[in-house]
Amino acid sequence: MADTQGRYEVAFKALADGRHEFDFVLDDAFFAGIEHSMVGRGNLAAHVVMEKTEYMLRFDFEISGTVEATCDVCLGTFDYPVGTAEELIVKFGSRAEDNGEGMVVIDAADTEIDLTQWLYEFVCVSLPMRFEHPLDADGNPTCDAEMLEKLSHYLVSDAHTENNADSDTPASGSDPRWDVLKGLLNK
Numbered sequence: 758m759a760d761t762q763g764r765y766e767v768a769f770k771a772l773a774d775g776r777h778e779f780d781f782v783l784d785d786a787f788f789a790g791i792e793h794s795m796v797g798r799g800n801l802a803a804h805v806v807m808e809k810t811e812y813m814l815r816f817d818f819e820i821s822g823t824v825e826a827t828c829d830v831c832l833g834t835f836d837y838p839v840g841t842a843e844e845l846i847v848k849f850g851s852r853a854e855d856n857g858e859g860m861v862v863i864d865a866a867d868t869e870i871d872l873t874q875w876l877y878e879f880v881c882v883s884l885p886m887r888f889e890h891p892l893d894a895d896g897n898p899t900c901d902a903e904m905l906e907k908l909s910h911y912l913v914s915d916a917h918t919e920n921n922a923d924s925d926t927p928a929s930g931s932d933p934r935w936d937v938l939k940g941l942l943n944k
Contacts, residue, residue, distance in 0.1 A: 765876060769809055770868035779805045783822070783876060791873075795881050798825035801839060803876055814847040814870070818879055826888040831900035831908070835890055841883035845875055 765781055783801040788794045801822030808815040819842050826837035847870060850862040863870065890899040898905070 765873040766869045766871045767805075767807060768869040769807065769814060772809055774809050774811065777807045777809065779807065781805065781872070781876065783820070783880065787873075787876075791877055794877070795884070796824045799823065799839075799880070801880065805872065812849060816845040816847065816872070816875075818843045818845070818875070820876070820879055820883070824880070824884070826884075828890045828900060829887050830889050830898070831904040833890065833901040833904065835899075837884070837888060839880060839883050841879055843875075843879045843882075 765787075767777075767779060769777075781803040783799055783803055785798050785800075788796045788799055799822065801820055801824070803818060803820045805819075806817045808817075821838075821840045823836035823838055825834055827834055844859060846860040848860065848862045849865040849867075851865065893899050
């Protein structure tokens with residue numbers, strides 16, 4: 758999945774049973790090493806606690822920091838805060854398989870596990886589907902004002918829609934089948 762050069766691998770076989778802690782940095786290089794990454798830039802810290810027993814590994818992930826996001830309203834970039842806590846159970850078996858969300862089976866002969874995939878997925882799952890600049894202390898958007906001004910010229914206002922609906926002839930280039938959809942832009 759990624760060319761991380763072993764930076765996110767845990768060599769668990771040589772460790773004693775019990776609790777072990779690891780810290781990882783998820784930076785621009787981390788996300789650049791992941792093919793088709795949803796995140797281009799980021800600065801996150803991952804604290805991972807591994808509880809090792811004879812039959813399994815239990816990982817608790819705490820990831821916090823920021824990723825660079827593009828606002829879906831004004832297309833400006835900003836640092837989006839990320840904070841997530843996740844758990845992963847790794848059991849030892851005769852063959853590697855994925856048993857669904859939160860549990861993985863790896864070969865009993867394996868000596869290390871690469872956490873890159875799960876670190877990346879936990880960050881991505883914590884991100885919203887839509888990014889918007891945060892509001893300022895007064896509740897006003899912090900989007901790029903110049904871009905918002907440009908966008909306002911292309912929004913269909915209720916008055917414009919009503920004027921076109923009152924006239925008997927459609928506006929130049931206007932298709933009446935789209936009028937209902939145009940009204941949704943302002944809601």
